Amino acid sequence: MDYDELARRLQAREERAFLDFAEAFARPARALFLSLGLPPFEAEDLVSVCMSDIPLKKVHRYRARTDGSFRAWTFTVLRNAAMDWKRRNRGKRVPLVDDVAQAETVEVMPRVERVAAVQEALLELNPGDRQIVELRHLGENRTFEEIGEILNISAATARVRHHRALNRLEELLRSDSRIHLKDTAATESSGQG
């Protein structure tokens, strides 16, 4: 994905860009917040607020720079949102990260990068196959019978398309170094919502 192009489209207020922003960043943002120690429900709630607030209130401040892309800038904003949340909710002073490079190298990033890699690979699938993977594995835990009913296809067809989608995901991710990074995050959550 061309993240700086996404930033430009957001700044132009293109409707599709707002959805693309949520598709690209919601799951990695959730992983970041969990890794930073936010409770699962609060993490998901804060992500949804960020999916509104960043494109609406902050993206106009973004300027393409040589030392960081829109992706890195967004992770910095997300990280600061998590720090703000912790400060508001625990009364502790937590240093804010205001440096793009720092946000990219902190210890929580392996887990976040793994989720980002999955999300980017999902966006390479065709929308129907992506929806099957999401329904089956990434939230709703649906059976193939249920997926078939939702998509108006047979369970057998859902199974075949699911198989094909997983093979494609495997292809896309097999050589992605982010998938095989060692997760050194001190605070690991179960990730259950």
Add this chain to the structure above:
Amino acid sequence: MADTPRFDDTIEDPISPEWLWEALDAARTSPDFMAKCRDAALAAHDISQLRHESEEMGFACTPFHDYVGDLARRRGLPLDRVMRWLDITNLECLDRAAIRPLARLGQDLGLSAREVCVLLRASLAVQAKYAALPLPAHRGPDRATVTPLVACSLTLEEIEGHYPPALQDHLRMICREVEAQFEAGDAHS
């Protein structure tokens, strides 16, 4: 939440390497998470369009719901996604619990606390039948020099001078709630 089913009653998932399952597990969320994020993104889009329209239109001395409704009409946008996201059921409701979401909408539209307060004061004046639309123009000697916002506020002050005590209290509550929302919003932005 139940664990991700690797199998269902009748059909097996394909055999995939463990690292792929682990990666999918790491990306797993609660069932409605992505839908909520998409709703948030679409509401943000609509608010950004309304905000742009508000910047072009400028302040208008009219009730809050008319102002927002005008923005939406001029942009050709329905307000349902925005209202659902901000938990607003009725733009005309001036109950205590309704004020902060309205103020949040005004804040997201780029209005100042004073502008939102004046728009809501206009709503109250019309709803309490102390004024009819269009609101009368400010007639003071300074009318040529004051801004539309100040002129509207001065017009409302004249009307509000006739309010009974209970309505005065309601008016003060509205302005307090608007200020509180802006302070909270500023702290979080």
